[in-house]
Amino acid sequence: MTALKPRDVQVLPIGVDTTVLRSRTWDRLKFEIEYALAKGTTANSYLIQAEKTALIDPPGESFTESFLAELRHRYDVKNLDYIILGHVNPNRGATIKQLLELVPNPTFIVSNPGAIALRSAFPERELNIVVVRGEETLDLGKGHCLQFIATPTPRWPDRLCTYDPQTQILYTDKLFGAHVCGDQVFDEGWQTFVEDRRYYYDCLMAPAARQVDAALDKLAQFEVKLYATGHGPLVRYGLTEITHAYRQWSQSQRANETSVALIYASAYGNTATVAQAIAAGITKAGVAVESINCEFAEPSEISAALEKSDGFIMGSPTLGGHAPTPVQTALGIVLSTASKTKLAGVFGSYGWSGEAIDLLEGKLKDAGYRFGFETIRVKFKPTDVTLKYCEEAGTDFAQALKKAKKARIPRQQTSESQTGRIEQAVGRIVGSLSVVTTKQGDLTGAMLASWVSQATFNPPGLTIAVAKERAIESLMHSGGKFVLNILPEGDRVGLMKQFLKPFAPGEDRFAGVATAESNTGCPILSDALAYLECSVQNRMECGDHWLVYAVVENGKLLQSEGVTAVHHRKSGSHY
Numbered sequence: 001m002t003a004l005k006p007r008d009v010q011v012l013p014i015g016v017d018t019t020v021l022r023s024r025t026w027d028r029l030k031f032e033i034e035y036a037l038a039k040g041t042t043a044n045s046y047l048i049q050a051e052k053t054a055l056i057d058p059p060g061e062s063f064t065e066s067f068l069a070e071l072r073h074r075y076d077v078k079n080l081d082y083i084i085l086g087h088v089n090p091n092r093g094a095t096i097k098q099l100l101e102l103v104p105n106p107t108f109i110v111s112n113p114g115a116i117a118l119r120s121a122f123p124e125r126e127l128n129i130v131v132v133r134g135e136e137t138l139d140l141g142k143g144h145c146l147q148f149i150a151t152p153t154p155r156w157p158d159r160l161c162t163y164d165p166q167t168q169i170l171y172t173d174k175l176f177g178a179h180v181c182g183d184q185v186f187d188e189g190w191q192t193f194v195e196d197r198r199y200y201y202d203c204l205m206a207p208a209a210r211q212v213d214a215a216l217d218k219l220a221q222f223e224v225k226l227y228a229t230g231h232g233p234l235v236r237y238g239l240t241e242i243t244h245a246y247r248q249w250s251q252s253q254r255a256n257e258t259s260v261a262l263i264y265a266s267a268y269g270n271t272a273t274v275a276q277a278i279a280a281g282i283t284k285a286g287v288a289v290e291s292i293n294c295e296f297a298e299p300s301e302i303s304a305a306l307e308k309s310d311g312f313i314m315g316s317p318t319l320g321g322h323a324p325t326p327v328q329t330a331l332g333i334v335l336s337t338a339s340k341t342k343l344a345g346v347f348g349s350y351g352w353s354g355e356a357i358d359l360l361e362g363k364l365k366d367a368g369y370r371f372g373f374e375t376i377r378v379k380f381k382p383t384d385v386t387l388k389y390c391e392e393a394g395t396d397f398a399q400a401l402k403k404a405k406k407a408r409i410p411r412q413q414t415s416e417s418q419t420g421r422i423e424q425a426v427g428r429i430v431g432s433l434s435v436v437t438t439k440q441g442d443l444t445g446a447m448l449a450s451w452v453s454q455a456t457f458n459p460p461g462l463t464i465a466v467a468k469e470r471a472i473e474s475l476m477h478s479g480g481k482f483v484l485n486i487l488p489e490g491d492r493v494g495l496m497k498q499f500l501k502p503f504a505p506g507e508d509r510f511a512g513v514a515t516a517e518s519n520t521g522c523p524i525l526s527d528a529l530a531y532l533e534c535s536v537q538n539r540m541e542c543g544d545h546w547l548v549y550a551v552v553e554n555g556k557l558l559q560s561e562g563v564t565a566v567h568h569r570k571s572g573s574h575y
Contacts, residue, residue: 007063009070010042012185014226014234015167017142021045021070023063026181033277033387034203037196037477038440040181041231043067046171047075048164051141054082054109056162056171057230061094068098077102082138084109084146086173086230087156088117090268100125109138111150113296114158132160142166147222151175151215153208154293155272161219168225174204175215176242178232190238195478195539197242200231201249207262207279207289209253216247256288258401261305263292263334264315265327270349271317274378277387278313278347281394285469286544287401294330302333310401311343311372314364316356318348323356331360335367343404344369345397347376347390354379372397373505385442385506392471392505399469423571433491433565435499436464437515437523438475438482444523445472446509448499450567451545452484460552462534465545471503476548480536481520485528488562493527496565519554529562531555 010022026040035041043059045067053075059067071077080103083096088110099106100122107128110118115131130136132148139145143166151159151173162171178196187193205212227235227242235242260282266272272293279289290305306312312334316327323331344364348357354377361375373393378386431450438445451465462484466473476482487495495513503509514526524531534550541547 007066009063009066010183010185011070011074014046014185014228015164015169017048017050017144018164018167018169019047019049019074020185020228020234021047021067022185023059023067024181025062029062029179032273033280033391034200035179036203036384036387036474037179037199037479039179039196039479041179042181044228044230044232044234046228047071048140048144048146049075050144052081052139053079054084054138054140054146055080055099056084056228057086057173058083058092058095058099060089060091062091064095064098067095068102072102078104080106082107082109082140084138084160084162084171085114085118085158086161086171087159088114088121090121093121097122109148109160111148111152111158111160113152114160117158149215149218151211151218152296153205153211154291154296155204155208155276157293157296161215163222163224165223168223169228170219170222170224170226171228172219173230175212175229176227176235176246177229180232182233184233186236187233187238190235190241193233193238194245196232197245198249199477201246202283203276203280205246206249206253206283207276207291209250209288210290212246212250213254216243216250253283253288256286258286258398258405259288259290259309260397260401261290261292261302261309261312262315263294263302263305263312263330264347265293265295265317265324265330266315266349267317267319267324270378270381271315271347273387274347274349274376274382274390275315277382277390278315278345278376278394278397280474281391281396282398284391284473285395285398285402287398292330294326295324297330299329299333302330303337306334306338306342309342310405311345311397312338313345313347313372313397314360315347316360318350318354318356321353321355323359327356327360331363335363338369340368342369343372343397343401345372345375345393347378349378349380349382351380372400383442388443388471388474389506391474395469395471396505427569427571430566430568433487433496433567435485435487435495435525435528436466436472436476436482437485437510437525438472438480439520439522440475440480443475444509445475446499446523447472448496449484455549456551461537462532462550462552464548464550465542466548467545473546476536476539476546478536478538481522482534482536482550483518483520483522483524484532484534485525486530486532487565488527488529488559489565491565495525495527526558529559529564530557 046056533554
């Protein structure tokens with residue numbers, strides 16, 4: 001295994017009086033779903049040195065020592081005037097604490113929710129805080145008259161973007177980022193980052209599509225040459241394209257006919273992380289999510305979201321043996337306004353007890369709500385396996401909603417319609433039956449597939465169509481490994497039956513199945529006709545599926561006399 005490079009800080013001028021300090025890690029930073037592609041990441045900070053000096057977005061505690069060492073090496077930090085925070089979280093507190101030991105009395109520029117969070121993080125200190133609400137400017141001299149734009153979301157209610165008219169740089173905090181680490185500072189060849197930016201959007205922004213749309217409207221007024229992102233390459237060359245893509249992706253989310261209200265509060269970030277994973281599972285199944293952080297939402301906002309939603313999910317931490325007051329208030333709104341026909345779900349995180357989760361579950365069950373998944377209880381920080389379970393639970397919840405809505409629509413006789421004739425004709429396309437298996441760390445996945453085709457001779461390559469809502473989909477991004485197990489005709493051991501059945505979230509797909517380990521660690525089905533070890537090269541979005549192209553790196557025929565199993569269908573509208 002190739003040794004990873006050590007963490008470091010990459011420094012480069014990006015504009016007049018302006019420098020980026022990119023704190024880099026080449027491995028996975030956190031066990032949160034947004035980092036699951038494991039391509040490393042950068043925490044981008046920015047220094048504007050005019051008549052006054054401002055530091056924008058110091059990194060979290062993973063980079064505190066290396067970042068401050070590099071900052072002190074290049075700049076006399078005692079002269080730092082302002083620290084501008086795009087958002088405040090506990091992770092960033094460690095770096096801020098050490099900065100305060102180095103800088104006599106900096107002025108913090110934050111939004112109002114950011115000021116509350118900052119004072120809460122440092123209750124023992126008298127901080128010099130300036131709250132900006134959108135009209136204020138900060139003149140650093142030399143033409144750097146900064147403007148501030150509040151772009152809140154449920155996950156980051158304090159999010160703040162900053163615009164510098166002198167350089168026409170927009171500091172976007174979480175917007176337009178990607179978790180990718182490399183030597184490339186800017187996005188030359190921006191097409192290579194599209195998949196990573198889309199994954200980042202789906203994980204972080206899709207559940208807040210309405211707020212993202214509102215943020216794009218606010219930011220559209222500025223003449224921008226560069227997006228100074230919080231993570232990944234800075235956006236210069238693909239700026240127009242990523243802006244358009246964000247708008248398109250958000251509008252696509254909001255156009256979904258089925259929606260879920262995801263109502264939660266989070267004390268230390270763990271409950272929000274679980275909410276994010278559940279939301280990712282819901283949105284990948286083609287159902288919209290309206291995320292609501294009940295600590296900052298008005299009762300009318302919660303009521304409106306419940307009224308238009310087809311189902312709702314509530315989450316809470318447990319603090320001192322109780323649910324936080326905003327969660328209890330939201331629960332009261334749910335019980336008094338949400339129809340008992342709506343599908344419900346409950347999740348939460350806790351340290352030593354889980355009374356808040358029990359409260360939500362008990363009250364909703366007593367009220368007669370039907371649950372879409374087993375209540376999710378996460379002790380301390382969620383693991384990779386836990387987050388995958390949450391994602392699958394979200395997908396199951398979304399599929400149940402779609403199935404219920406479809407059942408309410410009167411069925412039409414399609415056999416005589418043009419649509420019916422097309423579906424019957426498309427159904428005559430046949431494919432070989434295979435099982436796709438994969439393993440990444442502690443996560444495994446498997447899927448019965450028949451939409452498989454050889455795509456290239458040199459290198460030997462193939463394509464697989466993977467439905468967006470499949471659990472395995474999130475394990476089949478560029479760079480991922482999998483095994484294509486080709487099934488034999490007859491299938492005496494019942495592999496097709498095993499992998500055709502629905503699996504509960506977290507259920508072992510390989511229980512009772514004979515397997516071996518491939519060179520990449522992915523399972524090989526011992527009773528397959530043949531297997532191919534593959535590496536994902538790229539993927540293309542095609543309607544309700546992803547078309548995955550992979551190169552075959554190894555393979556073997558296991559049954560020399562066998563014949564490939566073929567899947568015959570009667571309709572092109574289902575498998």
